[in-house]
Amino acid sequence: MNILKQQKSQEAIDLENKYGAHNYHPLPVVLSRGEGVHVWDVEGKQYYDFLSAYSAVNQGHCHPKIVNAMVQQAQTLTLTSRAFHNDMLGKYEKFACEFFNFEKLLPMNTGAEAVETALKICRKWAYEVKGIDENKAEIIVCENNFHGRTTTIISFSNDPVARENFGPFTKGFVKIEYDNLEALEDVLKTNPNVAGFLVEPIQGEAGVYVPSDDYLVKAEALCEKYNVLFIADEVQTGIARTGRLLATCGNCSCEDKNCSNTPDVKPDILILGKALSGGAYPVSAVLADNSIMDVIKPGNHGSTFGGNPIAAAVAIAALEVVRDENLAENAFVLGELFRSELNKYISTSSIVKLVRGKGLLNAIVINDDEDSDTAWNICLALRDNGLLAKPTHGNIIRFAPPLVITEAQLLDCVSIIIETLKQFEN
Numbered sequence: 001m002n003i004l005k006q007q008k009s010q011e012a013i014d015l016e017n018k019y020g021a022h023n024y025h026p027l028p029v030v031l032s033r034g035e036g037v038h039v040w041d042v043e044g045k046q047y048y049d050f051l052s053a054y055s056a057v058n059q060g061h062c063h064p065k066i067v068n069a070m071v072q073q074a075q076t077l078t079l080t081s082r083a084f085h086n087d088m089l090g091k092y093e094k095f096a097c098e099f100f101n102f103e104k105l106l107p108m109n110t111g112a113e114a115v116e117t118a119l120k121i122c123r124k125w126a127y128e129v130k131g132i133d134e135n136k137a138e139i140i141v142c143e144n145n146f147h148g149r150t151t152t153i154i155s156f157s158n159d160p161v162a163r164e165n166f167g168p169f170t171k172g173f174v175k176i177e178y179d180n181l182e183a184l185e186d187v188l189k190t191n192p193n194v195a196g197f198l199v200e201p202i203q204g205e206a207g208v209y210v211p212s213d214d215y216l217v218k219a220e221a222l223c224e225k226y227n228v229l230f231i232a233d234e235v236q237t238g239i240a241r242t243g244r245l246l247a248t249c250g251n252c253s254c255e256d257k258n259c260s261n262t263p264d265v266k267p268d269i270l271i272l273g274k275a276l277s278g279g280a281y282p283v284s285a286v287l288a289d290n291s292i293m294d295v296i297k298p299g300n301h302g303s304t305f306g307g308n309p310i311a312a313a314v315a316i317a318a319l320e321v322v323r324d325e326n327l328a329e330n331a332f333v334l335g336e337l338f339r340s341e342l343n344k345y346i347s348t349s350s351i352v353k354l355v356r357g358k359g360l361l362n363a364i365v366i367n368d369d370e371d372s373d374t375a376w377n378i379c380l381a382l383r384d385n386g387l388l389a390k391p392t393h394g395n396i397i398r399f400a401p402p403l404v405i406t407e408a409q410l411l412d413c414v415s416i417i418i419e420t421l422k423q424f425e426n
Helices: 002-019 064-074 087-102 111-130 151-155 181-190 214-223 257-261 311-323 327-346 374-385 409-424
Strands: 031-035 038-041 044-050 104-108 138-142 173-176 194-199 229-233 269-274 284-288 353-356 361-366 390-392 396-399
Touching: 031 138, 044 327, 064 311, 087 104, 087 284, 087 311, 104 111, 111 138, 111 151, 111 194, 111 229, 138 409, 173 181, 181 194, 181 214, 181 390, 194 214, 214 229, 214 353, 327 353, 327 361, 327 409, 361 374, 374 390, 374 396, 374 409
Parallel strands: 138 173, 138 194, 194 229, 229 269
Antiparallel strands: 031 038, 038 044, 104 284, 269 284, 353 361, 361 396, 390 396
16 A cells, blocks of 8 residues: 555656656655645645745635635636736735835736846836946845846856856846845945845845844945835745735834834835735736836836736735734744744754744754755655655755644644654754
8 A cells, every 4th residue: 555655646756757847856745735734645644834835825725715816816807918908907006005005016927027027127217217327237136145047037146056057147236245234335335336236134045044133224224325226025035924014014004013123124126926826826026116116118028927817816815814814923923932942942952053034934954064965854754744844055944834824733843843853863
């Protein structure tokens, strides 16, 4: 029977290996169903999902409100392209602009598309508003960033796997150390061609690196001082993941009590994706006020699927779930609990160095080098024990469950994690 079960999963894996490009290295588990915080493999084994599709499924797998909105809209009108108006796009744009307190929204499909859109808006603003000479604009980015894998984006990545043999690369970017205000100001005061500063409020793919408490607010102030656009990539950190509606969360319309405990930062350009749809459909967006977004004219930018009726209906429902189910507050409270419980174990552990994060975006650093397979083997053991997570950068394991998780479920997961780690203690 075990052999038959293994063959059933292995068949699906073999099909991918034979017919699919090998651009991912997935954990060997074949999933066929999801609900809330759980997923099931093809043999029917249940797991806690502690990756949430890289924070796309913040609202939980197959949330009924989101699924119903998608189904109902799919039965009415799916796509018109932007050659015509549709009756859902304006509703979505109004809802999202009021939700995040911006004046304009440009709809796209994926996070990488949204980042590319923000870069284009920033450059056009630089030439038409700031007055930088054409083709001279530069955008500051941070080392160890992850903003996607398009040719332009990998041009300012320092990940050799993402870059090797994909050149020539796009010019116009200045790279500085993350969480280094002095480095940021050095570039701003010496380079008059800087148009924007693109930054992740927390560097997720790099290993959930949380900057200093005052980093974002002071970086925003520097951008304002030097007339540079502050661009926040909240594709992964946004939509309640870090315990607030946004990790930057300046002047948003939410009533999350945790917002008052952190300095407000309102980006000039906000980039959203992933959980903007609750993982049900590819939806991303760039938001800015009129003084910036109005540089975009007909024909400058677009997408056949960007702003389609299904995307609009799904995004509205997804944001309503975040608001109505208090997911930011739940992420804040349970994130504190998660780190507290793990720190109790880590204080006596030889296999884990530390836990870090905000809200329910967290990571543990394994006491081994990046080239080791220890973190991978721990994730295999976690899988065997009913919890799915994935290493990043070799010796770091990211933990990001759906934000609908309950305290009892979270504590159950903490127990699974600790009991699994004990298997690897020296």
